[in-house]
Amino acid sequence: MDAPYGKLEQLEPGIARVLAHNPSAFTYYGTQTYLAGESEVAVIDPGPDLPEHLNALEQAIGGRKLVAIMCTHTHRDHSPAAGPLSERTGAPIIGCGPLALESVGPRADAAFDGDYAPDRVLTDGDIVEVDGNPIMAVATPGHTSNHLCYSYRGALFSGDHVMGWSTTVVVPPDGDMAAYMASLDKLRQRDDRIYYPAHGRAVEKPGQYVRHLMGHRMQREKQILKLIGDHARNIPDIVANAYPGLDLRLIAAAGGSVYAHLLDLQRRGLVEQQEDRWTATA
Numbered sequence: 001m002d003a004p005y006g007k008l009e010q011l012e013p014g015i016a017r018v019l020a021h022n023p024s025a026f027t028y029y030g031t032q033t034y035l036a037g038e039s040e041v042a043v044i045d046p047g048p049d050l051p052e053h054l055n056a057l058e059q060a061i062g063g064r065k066l067v068a069i070m071c072t073h074t075h076r077d078h079s080p081a082a083g084p085l086s087e088r089t090g091a092p093i094i095g096c097g098p099l100a101l102e103s104v105g106p107r108a109d110a111a112f113d114g115d116y117a118p119d120r121v122l123t124d125g126d127i128v129e130v131d132g133n134p135i136m137a138v139a140t141p142g143h144t145s146n147h148l149c150y151s152y153r154g155a156l157f158s159g160d161h162v163m164g165w166s167t168t169v170v171v172p173p174d175g176d177m178a179a180y181m182a183s184l185d186k187l188r189q190r191d192d193r194i195y196y197p198a199h200g201r202a203v204e205k206p207g208q209y210v211r212h213l214m215g216h217r218m219q220r221e222k223q224i225l226k227l228i229g230d231h232a233r234n235i236p237d238i239v240a241n242a243y244p245g246l247d248l249r250l251i252a253a254a255g256g257s258v259y260a261h262l263l264d265l266q267r268r269g270l271v272e273q274q275e276d277r278w279t280a281t282a
């Protein structure tokens, strides 16, 4: 497939997309930046700081007022263009909070954009208006602690919380499996018409898809419990058994997700850790 990098694609009235040229094992064809609005516009997930992507976004915005530059979270494929786009256009950065910190130290890893500096942070239910229509923040921690989805005219910009091509990576310390499952359950109780994820195709039956994702994670949890119920295992051993034939580039991410499941199970008193090996509690 020839991915349409740098082209403005109108998806429905008031929603358009520009694909950034940052394909990888984690981003699929790249980050999809969305434009919401008609006479005014908001940019959602401006993406990586690539001059040709910023040029394409400026062209897409055209003469319209850019009301807000909004990020779903601060991974490097989502937020680094926010600052440069704000400088070019004068528009404010409004949306997810900056890097979350804990008393024990940063929860960041190399994938985090430490330069992200919002003008205004939205919490669950907060609204930005575009053409008089609300864009509402829907707090969805799990993939990262600061993740927000955005609801607009029956559509949900789902960022990396729900993607259209692969299951979401949930890697501790910032990624949290219990929070991720709770955020899926939160979406399950909404009635959004369609999801526009940052990576992969639009999700046209969101309720069904979210239930499928929740089932998939519960299967994975059962599988991990079964593997360590036989005998104590370390994470690479669990990954080798639970993800046969996995793309080598994704092994570290799979290990992170297994670790996220194990921490969640440990909190629930179902598993225990001895050195690097995990076992089910009797």
Ligand SMILES: [Zn+2]
Pocket (backbone or CB within 6 Å): 073, 075, 143, 160
């Ligand atoms: Zn991400």
